[in-house]
Amino acid sequence: MPPASKPLQKLGFLTIGLFDEADPRRGHESTLELLELGERLGFDSAWVRQRHLQFGISSPLAVLAAASQRTRRIELGTAVIPLGWENPLRLAEDLATVDILSGGRLNPGVSVGPPTHYEHLKEALYPGTADLEDFGHGRVQRLLDLVRGEPASGFRGVEGFEVYSDRVQPHSPGLGGRLWYGAGGLRSARWAGEHGMNLLTSSVVRAEESEDFAEVQLSQIRAFRSRHPDGERARVSQGLVVIPTDGASAGQRARYEEFVARRMPRTAAPQGPARMLFAPDLVGPSERIAEQLSAHAAFREVDEVAFALPFTFAHEDYVQILTDIATVLGPALGWRPPAG
Known part of the structure; x- marks a missing residue:
């Protein structure tokens, strides 16, 4: 390990789960x-990404529910669920389940903001209320409250043989401490810290204080921790x-380098009006x-990672890269793998 860096404690990976429109099962099975x-x-x-109206995983929780029955130890994450597509109450139920x-x-990792291409799909997603929807941090706050056990209803009791709870069921007590926010800028990083979430940083950030990627990411991490109850x-x-190439064939190495x-x-x-870096x-x-x-x-400030797999590689490429x-x-x- 290079001496300038602290030992890595948690090693993760992220996949988009692409599939062929003509054979979607094969792509999901590959994931x-x-x-x-x-x-x-x-x-x-x-971790799995979420994509809507594209040829990637649109229902990460369904995929992770299946994965939960095929694995026993590895943690399973979403990076990220865009909350503009979700009803926080229904999502809280699915997350807990x-x-x-x-x-x-x-x-669960989440983010906020209006859905991509909202002007083209808003009537299908929110007919009648499309222009009234709030896509800000209030949507995350609703999800946090519901997952953490705050009341969702003013009624709790028994009607005939039916028993009603006033909070989301099932309730999973530890889940509220395992919610992550995918922040692209300083404001969101600070908000996530103030609300006791964990922070996901990615290979895309908003160039606010600098045009050096590492410096921008570092400033977000420090802003987040400065507002978080747990601090450092x-x-x-x-x-x-x-994309490590130690076990790659010559053909794979050539394709990776071209990519x-x-x-x-x-x-x-920085790219576009939002100055994405x-x-x-x-x-x-x-x-x-x-x-x-x-x-x-920024890497020197963390001790866990979720390395992203490239979007368009073949299954055997992902096997080599992960290995x-x-x-x-x-x-x-x-990093050291868990014992046993």
């Missing part, structure tokens, strides 16, 4: 197989795209990637 492989390799966590099924292994002990997971080269121009400067993908031998990470200002992360890169960063 489940990767989550099972992650557990066998010793990963501490596996999957957490119960998994034995308390669910780590508040949990932060860093997510970057890493990274095509994406590199977007990392040169993309981190460079890290590709090459694990030893080199470990050195790059140890020099990364290299767990057996070569993770140990190079000071």
Whole structure:
């Protein structure tokens, strides 16, 4: 492990779960197989993205419910569920149900903001109320309150043979401490800290105080911890795209390097009106990637990661990358798989 970095305590990975429109089952099965492989390799966590009206996982909790019955130890997360698509009360019920099924292994990550292409789908999503919906932090607050056991109804009691609760059922007591916020900017990072959430950082941030990705991510982490009740002990997971090539074939290495080269121009400067800044993908031998990470200002502030798998690779590529992360890169960063 490079001496400039603290030992990595928790190793995770993130997948989008792409599928072919003509054969969606195969893509979903591939995702489940990767989550099972992650557990066998010793990963501490596996995370799935959520995509709507695209060819990626649209129902991560359904996928994780299935994964909960095919795994026993690995933590299962969402990175992230965009709450603009969700009713917080119904989502709270689903989250608690999957957490119960998994034995308390669910780590829900969420974000706020209007749905992508909202103007084209708002009447299908919220007919009659589309222009009244609140897509701000109040939506997260509702979810937090409901998951943590605050009343959802003014009625509690018995009607005939029916028994009614005034809070979400099932209630999973530890779930409220395992909620994560996917923040892209300082305001959201501070809000997440003030409300006792955990922080997910990713390979995309908003360039607010700097145009250096590592500096921006570092400022978000410090802003989050400055407002969190746990201070420096508040949990932060860093997510970057890493592609170790230790066990890759020559053909795989060539494809990986071409993929990274095509994406590199977007990392040169903030993109679009929102000034979104993309981190460079890290590709090459694990030893080199470990050195790059140890020099990364934000990585030096965390002790857990959820490395993102590239979107468009084949299943066998993901198997090779995950195997290299767990057996070569993770140990190079000071991580050790769980005993047994």
